[in-house]
Amino acid sequence: MTSLDDIPVTQLKGVGSALADTLAKLGIHSVQDLLFHLPHRYEDRTRVVPMGSLRIGDVAVAEGEVMKTDLVMGRRRSLQVTLRDDSGFLVMRFFHFNAAQKNQLAEGARVRCFGEVRPGRAGYEFYHPEYQINPSPMPAAEEATLTPVYPLTEGIQQPRVRSLCQQALGYLERFPIKDWLPPELLADFQLPGISDAVKLVHSPPAGSPVHSLLEGRHPAQQRLVMEELLAHQLSLLRVRQQIQARQALPLLPTGDLPEQFLEQLPFSLTGAQKHVVQDIRQDLSQPIPMLRLVQGDVGSGKTVVAALAAIQALGSGAQVALMAPTEILAEQHYRNFAGWLEPLGVRLAWISGKVKGKARQEALAAVAEGDAQVAIGTHALFQDEVKFQRLALVIVDEQHRFGVHQRLALREKGVGGSLAPHQLIMTATPIPRTLAMSAYADLDTSVIDELPPGRKPIETIVLPDSRRDDIVERVRNACQDGRQAYWVCTLIEESEALQCQAAEVTAQELSERLADLKVGLVHGRLKAQQKADVMERFKNGELDLLVATTVIEVGVDVPNASLIIIENPERLGLAQLHQLRGRVGRGHQASFCVLMYHPPLSNNGKARLQALRDSQDGFFIAEKDLEIRGPGEVLGTRQTGLMQFRLAEFERDKGWIEPVKEMAPALMKQPRVVDALIRRWLGANIRYGEV
Numbered sequence: 305m306t307s308l309d310d311i312p313v314t315q316l317k318g319v320g321s322a323l324a325d326t327l328a329k330l331g332i333h334s335v336q337d338l339l340f341h342l343p344h345r346y347e348d349r350t351r352v353v354p355m356g357s358l359r360i361g362d363v364a365v366a367e368g369e370v371m372k373t374d375l376v377m378g379r380r381r382s383l384q385v386t387l388r389d390d391s392g393f394l395v396m397r398f399f400h401f402n403a404a405q406k407n408q409l410a411e412g413a414r415v416r417c418f419g420e421v422r423p424g425r426a427g428y429e430f431y432h433p434e435y436q437i438n439p440s441p442m443p444a445a446e447e448a449t450l451t452p453v454y455p456l457t458e459g460i461q462q463p464r465v466r467s468l469c470q471q472a473l474g475y476l477e478r479f480p481i482k483d484w485l486p487p488e489l490l491a492d493f494q495l496p497g498i499s500d501a502v503k504l505v506h507s508p509p510a511g512s513p514v515h516s517l518l519e520g521r522h523p524a525q526q527r528l529v530m531e532e533l534l535a536h537q538l539s540l541l542r543v544r545q546q547i548q549a550r551q552a553l554p555l556l557p558t559g560d561l562p563e564q565f566l567e568q569l570p571f572s573l574t575g576a577q578k579h580v581v582q583d584i585r586q587d588l589s590q591p592i593p594m595l596r597l598v599q600g601d602v603g604s605g606k607t608v609v610a611a612l613a614a615i616q617a618l619g620s621g622a623q624v625a626l627m628a629p630t631e632i633l634a635e636q637h638y639r640n641f642a643g644w645l646e647p648l649g650v651r652l653a654w655i656s657g658k659v660k661g662k663a664r665q666e667a668l669a670a671v672a673e674g675d676a677q678v679a680i681g682t683h684a685l686f687q688d689e690v691k692f693q694r695l696a697l698v699i700v701d702e703q704h705r706f707g708v709h710q711r712l713a714l715r716e717k718g719v720g721g722s723l724a725p726h727q728l729i730m731t732a733t734p735i736p737r738t739l740a741m742s743a744y745a746d747l748d749t750s751v752i753d754e755l756p757p758g759r760k761p762i763e764t765i766v767l768p769d770s771r772r773d774d775i776v777e778r779v780r781n782a783c784q785d786g787r788q789a790y791w792v793c794t795l796i797e798e799s800e801a802l803q804c805q806a807a808e809v810t811a812q813e814l815s816e817r818l819a820d821l822k823v824g825l826v827h828g829r830l831k832a833q834q835k836a837d838v839m840e841r842f843k844n845g846e847l848d849l850l851v852a853t854t855v856i857e858v859g860v861d862v863p864n865a866s867l868i869i870i871e872n873p874e875r876l877g878l879a880q881l882h883q884l885r886g887r888v889g890r891g892h893q894a895s896f897c898v899l900m901y902h903p904p905l906s907n908n909g910k911a912r913l914q915a916l917r918d919s920q921d922g923f924f925i926a927e928k929d930l931e932i933r934g935p936g937e938v939l940g941t942r943q944t945g946l947m948q949f950r951l952a953e954f955e956r957d958k959g960w961i962e963p964v965k966e967m968a969p970a971l972m973k974q975p976r977v978v979d980a981l982i983r984r985w986l987g988a989n990i991r992y993g994e995v
């Protein structure tokens with residue numbers, strides 16, 4: 305029997321090849337795709353809102369009497385129609401209008417209009433609203449319905465999509481959508497079948513509960529949300545299944561490299577580090593590829609764990625790639641690893657975008673011929689020209705800074721033939737559990753839930769920038785006591801050039817005011833070598849104060865630094881601030897973080913800085929961040945599309961994550977169902993599902 309998936313949209317009335325091309329841009333090819341092109345919100349045209357209670361951004365129906373109609377000259381000529389009702393006033397403004405319109409909208413006329421509230425010269429305004437003169441009575445509440453609003457693309461408007469969806473609904477009678485979920489399951493959760501849910505969401509019948517629809521909590525919407533979350537979960541599990549269907553080189557511990565390494569460390573591992581090392585050792589010894597995520601708060605000591613994983617791989621004569629998201633961090637890892645491993649006879653290669661010419665050729669050759677056992681670098685390691693002889697372990701540090709695609713791309717560099725490399729993913733952004741369950745369903749997780757001993761809590765102080773002079777003195781005192789400090793300049797991230805410029809100005813100013821201190825500067829526009837030199841001088845104590853942009857956000861480790869000043873913290877996300885703050889508190893002295901904000905702070909801004917002041921628990925902070933900013937920001941995967949849902953909203957729907965995780969394994973046994981659900985919800989966009 306034909307299914308809706310096999311019926312191309314061109315079968316619909318009025319859809320020619322041009323419109324079909326436009327629809328394709330929305331991922332719509334079949335009638336079924338159209339039915340799963342779901343409204344992302346509704347307009348409530350079911351009731352008239354009193355003008356006095358309208359707020360900026362509201363999309364609403366208002367109704368009143370024309371008080372006056374003026375032709376306003378200004379920069380652009382416009383027709384300004386002032387309406388009033390019992391509660392207040394509202395202006396309708398038209399930039400395009402004709403004489404007839406102007407005459408109809410005469411004083412005393414009764415008008416109902418629909419638009420979005422904007423602030424204007426004359427109070428709240430609707431620009432070019434839809435309107436009706438002498439309107440027909442509003443439908444009674446039980447007959448009123450919400451109007452769906454769909455995601456659009458260039459070349460297609462709301463009414464067109466609406467009518468196409470209505471047409472598509474007409475097919476449901478003859479070709480119901482296949483329901484892949486077991487009826488018992490739907491009954492358990494009291495959810496409707498798929499065809500009913502789709503129908504209701506596109507075309508809520510009169511009398512449907514308006515509030516629950518507007519909030520996305522109607523059972524029909526929840527049914528779809530659940531299926532969508534399930535489809536995402538299944539797609540990640542399938543990635544995992546496909547990877548693990550390949551073989552990996554079992555990396556068995558041989559020789560005494562690990563013991564030698566541990567002996568030369570100036571500290572012993574924490575219990576948490578030992579656990580995680582044990583998990584990794586267990587995975588690596590298997591002939592199936594490891595897929596493990598290590599989460600550990602800032603400063604929990606992930607680098608040593610990475611080094612031990614690398615050492616374990618080397619025992620079997622294999623190669624390891626270690627990738628970091630920034631030059632500064634990659635360089636720091638390279639130096640650390642060189643210090644730890646070269647004395648043990650391990651050969652390293654350093655590959656970043658900035659390594660050029662002969663040095664690059666040599667590094668590439670060493671990796672290709674297997675002379676270099678550990679290659680360390682930035683995402684330059686992904687490039688095609690980097691060929692490994694026998695890559696068996698890929699370690700990705702601070703993964704939240706990379707896209708999911710990049711993480712999955714390195715895996716392609718595996719040992720030739722059918723062998724896949726083991727993967728170890730490290731992240732310092734503590735990922736709220738619910739988010740981790742859905743975004744990293746393809747990975748096993750280990751947590752370093754303990755900081756090395758002797759760490760003192762970081763005291764966080766929130767001050768307005770009017771106290772700048774005091775803060776500068778504080779820096780002077782700390783440095784005169786032999787401690788070191790960071791001064792972080794933040795500017796809107798989009799403009800790296802401006803950010804660097806601001807840091808330059810600040811560094812200049814601070815080195816004049818703090819003439820007795822040695823001040824260094826590091827930002828993204830310096831050459832790699834310059835950056836490395838400055839970092840090295842700061843690390844070995846030649847510099848007292850390091851002025852920096854947010855390039856030092858991840859990974860940088862200078863234990864003697866115990867004071868960090870962050871300018872304009874209100875511009876940054878909580879997780880990012882937590883990362884920055886984590887640059888201090890790595891040694892034995894008491895550490896301080898000064899958040900120097902620019903007043904006035906919004907309420908939200910205040911709450912955020914307070915959360916940071918009151919807590920040093922990365923997980924708590926990440927939960928807050930998730931609440932405030934949503935999962936795309938927290939994971940840094942916005943561009944990858946991983947967490948872009950059609951209907952699901954993380955905060956509202958997180959209650960589904962647990963049940964969805966429980967149902968997934970049973971469904972995985974039915975590949976046909978998995979394929980169908982992934983295709984239905986992720987369509988052609990599911991690039992990361994390809995192996």
Ligand code: ADP
Binds near residue numbers: 756861863
């Ligand atoms: P992360 O990458 O998790 O933020 P790092 O690996 O940079 O943390 O480690 C932070 C600091 O703690 C480093 O100076 C490191 O040498 C030190 N460190 C790591 N593990 C221990 C330990 N078990 N005991 C004492 N210090 C440790």
Ligand code: MG
Binds near residue numbers: 732
């Ligand atoms: Mg680190």
